[in-house]
Amino acid sequence: MKTTIDKVHEHVGEEVTLGGWLANKRSSGKIAFLQLRDGTGFIQGVVVKAEVNEETFELAKRITQESSLYVTGTIVKDERSPLGYEMHVKKLELIHEAVDYPITPKNHGTEFLMDHRHLWLRSRKQHALMKIRNEVIRATYEFFNEQGFIKVDPPILTGASAEGTTELFHTKYFDEDAYLSQSGQLYMEAAAMAFGKVFSFGPTFRAEKSKTRRHLIEFWMIEPEMAFMDHEDSLELQEQYVSYIVQSVLKNCQIELKTLDRDTSKLENVQAPFPRITYDDAIKLLHEKGFDDIEWGEDFGAPHETAIAESFDKPVFITHYPAKIKAFYMKPDPDRPEVVLCADLIAPEGYGEIIGGSQRIDDLELMEKRYEEHHLHGPAYEWYLELRKYGSVPHSGFGLGLERTVAWIAGIEHVREAIPFPRLLNRLYP
Template sequence: MEQIQIIDSKNHVGETVKIGAWVANKRSSGKIAFLQLRDGTAYFQGVVVKSEVPEEVFQLAKGLNQETSVMITGEIREDTRSKFGYEIGITGIEVIGESNEYPITPKEHGTDFLMDHRHLWLRSSKQHAVMQVRNEIIRATYEFFNTNGFVKIDPPILTGSAPEGTTELFHTNYFDEEAYLSQSGQLYMEAAAMAFGKVFSFGPTFRAEKSKTRRHLIEFWMIEPEMAFMHQEDSLEVQEKYVAFLVQNVLDNCDHALDILERDKELLKKYTKLPFPRISYDDAVELLKKNGFDDIEWGDDFGSPHETFIANSFEQPVFILNYPKAIKPFYMKPHPTRDDVVICADMIAPEGYGEIIGGSERATDYEFLLEQIRQHGLDEKEYSWYLDLRKYGSVPHSGFGLGLERTVTWLSGIEHVRESIPFPRLLNRLYP
């Protein structure tokens, strides 16, 4: 008898199989017991009919507690009433591990309670679906960059300097030196691009920012491509193709997960249409001012309400181009005809999900960068290796960073970024 996973049920209709699973829920009458089973790949129903099994099997089924692990024996059959489409007619049950007084019951629980039990909350159908969307985004990311000639390079997590200033870094001792947890791998990816042409990284980053918004995490994952011999306009095309590719693959491969999340698939399909709209920072400020945002002035960074309004004006991901130089990092290329803005763009997701990509063309002039480093109060010695990149065959190059968790939150249609990562690190939360 073959042991299968629930997700493969469609290939075994009419066959008697074994499945290792957990009991997510159950209900029973005098003559039939229904078990909601999950095995990590999918959920489906197991049916135990009293007249078709020994009495001890039926009584065992009726007495199973939530999250008890079992080995089920039975016949796979079609079930047109369920979205999954299949169920198992159970003939045998072996209890593997008992579960008593499981804390997350089928009722409403507060957020703090669920976060304290995150190690168990991951088992619920909605959280499971979000992690499936996350996994698909990760899988599709590797496919996109691997098929487009990029080489994956892993930048260090421990660094001696900060790419975007020193105010939001986690400090640690590195033997007899000062070190920080990385807030971006970008500078190292620039070095890698000078060696390999097109590169990308995919790893954890850290921000010691005391933020409590629904868009912020302390620890999160970033995808950071960097491309030599590429100007900003070409980079924007890569960015929109990449995001549209992610959306399409989630639609193609996470159909059941999107159903569980009650995500509007027709809305997601709109986000695959290219090109994405673009608006300059200047015009974005004017758009906001004309629509009652009296709190915004040229030179300000946009907050969540501003980004949401701008994105909703286009109903698609939108690029905001060329922000003021004063609110962007030191490494961005200055605009050729203006001293007050740099060549950069943020991609803002629709539906109020905010910035998911930040990118720019990088400055290539050695003296300009040296002056920027000094003006930002950064240590020239710490950045000497970065300046070397402008001394030995510098070329135009551009890159960007996409936040994985914000993208998962957006495509899943969930409210808070804390549900987009298995074990979130938030302000005042380091457990579990």
């Protein structure tokens, strides 16, 4: 009977066949221990010389790392194993022998590993990271489907900037100028006017020449947009969503979190509601912590966000930023127009902003004024203005950066390991 490693718990005491690869091995005279992987997980196969024929044992001793094979044996419980099970091997069938596999069990430099990213993904820690990423994605769909959202896919090629910035990748769209999307938000607002509650999940691109551990050139975003929801409603949805995905990873990725040596006690505390602090109070807090150089009206950098987060044991919302440092579409606070109804959600442990969101301007006259202030002219922006002409309603939305969120949940140092094939300032290969 063929099965997979993630299903071996269903076959205790039974003889089964796995198709997989040899991740590592060790042997001691009359016994060989094969570390096997098949894409669904890792399991140890034990080959005892006295229990197999001579050909099988010789193959077990000489088989090379990352060779592919079929392995037949009996599944038994083993509490010492991270999986809880191992296989007592009866038969080995070599499919393909790998020769001189470049990523050996010794330590390798980051650039070497990134050059071999297509192979590095096979390792235990990288495998664990991709499983956690997949769980965040699965839980995202589950959460928004349960909340009555519809998934809408915005275009990747656009005729204008979503946020009025110049950090765009330019291309030619036949006879027109076009750009790789830096956000699907504007299109999601149009979708929200049609369907009420929508979300998108797709790649976004920022031509930002940054080399920090928090930045990628190409990354994936989850962008919900909600009609008839104000700023406060949006904050409540955000904290429910983040709590949901964290708890889903804790529930379904225990083996992967252990593989990464993640301190899960810090994740167990991630339950709504989250603390909130205004931009004004954040400035005061930073001054108390010795950041005397930051002044009101300036945006926060990574050290500032980390210092603020250290004062809380959960993700923290920073709300009501100055209008002049935020996007043109954010709704001003009616009681204080120099700040906007927005929030950034800052993750604990130095991972920085994982969500940016706001209530959107729904007033046509004010949006026209913003167009003038930001020099947003031409047909590329006309359709967005029309959303305020035909049945405008209060609405809000936010965007969560998948890779930063995965990096935080997994407890890794750099976002480059939170995506299968990272695109960085100095890397377009493989």
